[in-house]
Amino acid sequence: xxxxxxxxxxxxxxxxxxxxxxxAVFLIYPLGALLLGSFQGNDGSFTLEHFQTFxxxxxxYQSLMHSFAVTICVTILAIAIGVPLAYLMSTLxxxxxxxxEILIIxxxxxxxxxxxxxxxxxxxxxxxxxxxxxxxxDITVPSIYxxxxxxxxxxxxxxxxxxxYVSGALKKMDSSLMxxxxxxxxxxxxxxxxxxxPLVLPTVLAGAMLVFMNSLADFGTPxxxxxxxxxxxxxxxxxxxxxxxxxxxxxxALSTIMILITTIIFIAQKYVVNKKSxxxxxxxxxxxxxxxxxxxFFAHLFIYVIVGLAIIPQVTVIYTSFLKTRxxxxxxxxxxxxxxxxxxxxxxxxxxxxxxxxxxxxIIIILGMLISYASVRRKNFFTSFIDTIAMFPxxxxxxxxxxxxxxxxxxxPLLLSGTASILIISFIIRRLPYTMxxxxxxxxxxxxxxxxxxxxLGYSPMRTFINVTAxxxxxxxxAGALLSWITVINxxxxxxxxxTGNTRTMxxxxxxxxxxxxxxxxxALSTIxxxxxxVSLLIFFRMTGSKEVSL
Amino acid sequence: MSTTIQFxxxxxxxxxxxxxxxxxxxxxxxxxxxxxxPSGCGKTTLLRMIAGFHSIxxxxxxxxxxxxxxxxxxxxNIGMVFQNYAIxxxxxxxxxxxxxLKNRKISKEEMINRLDDIIETVKITEYKDRLxxxxxxxxxxxxxxxxxxxxxxxxxLMDEPLSNLDAKLRIDMRRAISEIQKSIDITTVYVTHDQExxxxxxxxxxVMKDGFIQQVGYPDTIxxxxxxxxxxxxxxxxxxxxxxxxxxxGVTYVRVTKDYRVAIDTLINEVQDKQNVMIAxxxxxxxxxxxxxxxxxxxKHRNFLGKYINYELILEDGQSIxxxxxxxxxxxxxEVGGVVYLEAITEKINVYTADGEKxxxxxxxRYVE
Numbered sequence: 001x002x003x004x005x006x007x008x009x010x011x012x013x014x015x016x017x018x019x020x021x022x023x024a025v026f027l028i029y030p031l032g033a034l035l036l037g038s039f040q041g042n043d044g045s046f047t048l049e050h051f052q053t054f055x056x057x058x059x060x061y062q063s064l065m066h067s068f069a070v071t072i073c074v075t076i077l078a079i080a081i082g083v084p085l086a087y088l089m090s091t092l093x094x095x096x097x098x099x100x101e102i103l104i105i106x107x108x109x110x111x112x113x114x115x116x117x118x119x120x121x122x123x124x125x126x127x128x129x130x131x132x133x134x135x136x137x138d139i140t141v142p143s144i145y146x147x148x149x150x151x152x153x154x155x156x157x158x159x160x161x162x163x164x165y166v167s168g169a170l171k172k173m174d175s176s177l178m179x180x181x182x183x184x185x186x187x188x189x190x191x192x193x194x195x196x197x198p199l200v201l202p203t204v205l206a207g208a209m210l211v212f213m214n215s216l217a218d219f220g221t222p223x224x225x226x227x228x229x230x231x232x233x234x235x236x237x238x239x240x241x242x243x244x245x246x247x248x249x250x251x252x253a254l255s256t257i258m259i260l261i262t263t264i265i266f267i268a269q270k271y272v273v274n275k276k277s278x279x280x281x282x283x284x285x286x287x288x289x290x291x292x293x294x295x296x297f298f299a300h301l302f303i304y305v306i307v308g309l310a311i312i313p314q315v316t317v318i319y320t321s322f323l324k325t326r327x328x329x330x331x332x333x334x335x336x337x338x339x340x341x342x343x344x345x346x347x348x349x350x351x352x353x354x355x356x357x358x359x360x361x362x363i364i365i366i367l368g369m370l371i372s373y374a375s376v377r378r379k380n381f382f383t384s385f386i387d388t389i390a391m392f393p394x395x396x397x398x399x400x401x402x403x404x405x406x407x408x409x410x411x412x413p414l415l416l417s418g419t420a421s422i423l424i425i426s427f428i429i430r431r432l433p434y435t436m437x438x439x440x441x442x443x444x445x446x447x448x449x450x451x452x453x454x455x456x457l458g459y460s461p462m463r464t465f466i467n468v469t470a471x472x473x474x475x476x477x478x479a480g481a482l483l484s485w486i487t488v489i490n491x492x493x494x495x496x497x498x499x500t501g502n503t504r505t506m507x508x509x510x511x512x513x514x515x516x517x518x519x520x521x522x523x524a525l526s527t528i529x530x531x532x533x534x535v536s537l538l539i540f541f542r543m544t545g546s547k548e549v550s551l
Numbered sequence: 552m553s554t555t556i557q558f559x560x561x562x563x564x565x566x567x568x569x570x571x572x573x574x575x576x577x578x579x580x581x582x583x584x585x586x587x588x589p590s591g592c593g594k595t596t597l598l599r600m601i602a603g604f605h606s607i608x609x610x611x612x613x614x615x616x617x618x619x620x621x622x623x624x625x626x627x628n629i630g631m632v633f634q635n636y637a638i639x640x641x642x643x644x645x646x647x648x649x650x651x652l653k654n655r656k657i658s659k660e661e662m663i664n665r666l667d668d669i670i671e672t673v674k675i676t677e678y679k680d681r682l683x684x685x686x687x688x689x690x691x692x693x694x695x696x697x698x699x700x701x702x703x704x705x706x707x708l709m710d711e712p713l714s715n716l717d718a719k720l721r722i723d724m725r726r727a728i729s730e731i732q733k734s735i736d737i738t739t740v741y742v743t744h745d746q747e748x749x750x751x752x753x754x755x756x757x758v759m760k761d762g763f764i765q766q767v768g769y770p771d772t773i774x775x776x777x778x779x780x781x782x783x784x785x786x787x788x789x790x791x792x793x794x795x796x797x798x799x800x801g802v803t804y805v806r807v808t809k810d811y812r813v814a815i816d817t818l819i820n821e822v823q824d825k826q827n828v829m830i831a832x833x834x835x836x837x838x839x840x841x842x843x844x845x846x847x848x849x850x851k852h853r854n855f856l857g858k859y860i861n862y863e864l865i866l867e868d869g870q871s872i873x874x875x876x877x878x879x880x881x882x883x884x885x886e887v888g889g890v891v892y893l894e895a896i897t898e899k900i901n902v903y904t905a906d907g908e909k910x911x912x913x914x915x916x917r918y919v920e
Contacts, residue, residue, distance in 0.1 A: 449637040457651030
């Protein structure tokens with residue numbers, strides 16, 4: 001009997017149990033509490049009044065309309081830019097292709113609110129470009145604030161998702177498919193619409209889902225550049241934090257609505273992709289050819305303009321970080337003052353970002369590897385359950401996750417609010433899916449006989465995992481960990497709810513500096529963040545020898 | 552001293568399906584024993600049960616009378632060679648071979664000696680410092696073999712080890728495996744679906760189908776005296792005829808077709824006059840009759856294969872049979888459309904019960920020790 005129990009409690013079963021406890025405490029319980037809370041009146045009784053209030057008052061349901069308007073427009077625009085860009089870059093020889101690809105990756109990996117803030121610097125009320133046109137031509141540049149601004153920032157920030165996804169799919173398309181079409185007399189636009197588009201459609205949809213989710217859940221951009229054009233995350237945040245006595249139950253109800261929407265979209269997208277996806281493998285990838293004349297000119301123009309616009313925020317931020325400032329104004333001359341002030345006043349936020357980020361990253365890597373392995377190789381009800389539950393935060397907006405954690409852990413025995421732990425836990429929960437997904441993908445490519453060989457040579461399953469499987473998983477794990485790491489250090493929407501004075505991170509500090517119109521320090525901090533991102537990317541390229549990032 | 556493997560009443564279930572049941576077998580010390588059968592016959596499942604990657608759901612498997620049922624895979628002390636080699640891509644050839652030894656309590660000196668020995672034996676000295684991705688299939692196969700046997704396992708298991716190699720290399724490796732296996736005298740279980748490979752390499756063969764052992768025997772007994780018509784048709788090709796026994800004046804005949812019967816003295820005594828039987832005759836077990844006697848057939852198709860010529864012939868009742876003729880300048884080629892008469896080489900033909908389940912040749916048994 002005891003022997004049998006011992007047999008049942010092998011390494012992987014113990015791991016499974018530990019993981020279930022972890023997710024039960026830090027994900028299922030908080031989300032469950034949130035869900036219940038949204039149906040609770042202030043006296044604790046069951047009520048639907050929060051939902052009723054939401055759909056009755058225009059001020060509230062308008063935010064939902066706004067969110068939909070923004071996300072739908074952004075998704076369409078991102079596809080309209082991303083797909084042609086990917087097609088041109090894959091089929092034509094483009095000058096500076098390597099640099100363009102790196103720039104696109106950098107622009108997608110930088111925090112979205114930096115985009116908002118630097119477009120304000122350029123086109124805002126006292127923006128450089130606005131002032132220039134005002135002073136020299138007496139032209140008022142259309143307002144950047146509100147819907148238009150949000151759209152601009154999101155589109156430029158998010159089209160790379162579509163680009164990277166579709167480029168990936170085009171790389172897998174064998175050129176013999178194109179040649180077959182051509183030999184049958186199908187060329188040009190017709191080839192594109194009858195062959196290329198249908199084949200990449202599932203990929204476009206997958207990318208579109210990412211764009212949709214990101215723009216729906218993003219808090220920083222509409223908060224900074226929306227100015228009264230309130231979207232759901234902004235509403236949730238302000239209802240929760242509101243100075244006139246926030247209402248946690250109402251915020252919970254809003255969060256429930258958000259989760260419901262994202263879940264429906266996620267399931268719908270999965271359904272469509274599953275029904276319409278093709279297995280492709282390419283022995284002979286499409287070779288870019290040199291275009292000539294007007295076609296070549298416009299292809300280059302299109303690509304350079306788009307990528308130029310996408311990278312402007314980064315350039316602006318880096319440039320202005322070296323400018324002299326007086327109050328909220330930039331003045332003539334270069335200086336390192338902004339950096340000095342950052343180090344004096346906000347050094348802790350830099351340190352916090354790195355320390356919390358690294359702790360979270362280590363745990364993410366360990367959990368990601370264990371969960372993906374268990375769910376692929378030790379498939380049973382429990383491991384599949386963990387897999388599903390761990391992927392769920394992927395579709396939970398950051399501000400919602402922040403609120404759930406705060407509500408769940410603000411009293412003993414699990415009093416975590418205000419501590420560094422709660423930030424780290426939110427980082428882990430929120431960014432684990434990246435590492436999990438790419439780890440799982442690589443396990444599918446590993447032959448199980450590799451592990452069996454190690455076991456037959458006398459290594460226990462646990463030692464086999466450490467000696468063989470874990471090593472072979474590394475490329476996939478690192479690719480996911482890179483994304484987890486970069487999104488962790490750029491995380492704003494949940495941190496803004498969970499931080500306290502001692503635990504603020506760089507993105508939180510940037511956000512509050514922008515709100516205080518202290519643009520110099522904000523720029524310096526953003527530059528530090530961007531440099532961290534780029535350096536991480538370079539280290540990753542060096543470690544894996546690849547030049548690609550898979551999202 | 553090498554190991555005896557004993558299977559007693561072994562059963563394997565996949566969910567509600569029993570894929571192997573009541574399997575009994577003894578594999579002798581030092582023997583190269585092959586499990587041969589079409590895909591899905593249970594041969595790989597059985598191998599993986601010995602390795603410990605599949606559970607044993609009934610009965611027992613023992614090494615030298617010690618049951619291994621409850622021993623986890625990593626403590627069974629087996630060496631395994633995989634179909635896709637499973638060389639660790641992140642280790643050099645040398646470290647791949649060393650991997651299993653590192654885990655054992657042996658002196659450093661002995662470890663180095665053993666490594667040098669085995670690397671010499673399987674002839675991989677010149678690329679021992681390379682990473683495996685730069686090795687050919689045959690070289691990887693040698694590394695896999697070295698890695699499996701350097702730990703001095705009780706039993707060596709090989710799962711279709713040659714199926715990813717090209718035809719010529721397969722024959723070279725076949726010989727190498729056979730030589731190495733004999734030189735270190737290790738009980739080996741070898742799985743393949745390739746009958747030629749099985750015949751060439753094995754000491755004994757078990758032919759499996761649907762989870763049951765159809766016949767266990769030496770390569771020549773399996774080929775020359777198949778126990779049932781499945782074995783007769785799976786190993787090489789056999790033409791099957793539905794015929795009958797005829798006993799006249801103390802002589803036993805087998806009637807093959809309406810017009811052709813042969814006197815035969817290899818049958819067991821229990822056969823009855825008029826008993827319906829199944830007759831198996833291989834394409835090379837016919838001879839052309841000079842006297843226009845025997846089975847009359849029309850040539851439908853001729854296939855020149857180099858070493859021999861393969862003909863498809865049609866009998867008068869419409870049955871189609873195969874006949875092969877050695878390529879020999881003195882042999883005349885048969886023309887398509889021509890009529891020929893075939894006689895069977897009587898001592899070679901096999902006779903079965905009418906359902907084809909059991910041989911009626913005297914001395915043929917399902918199990919040969």
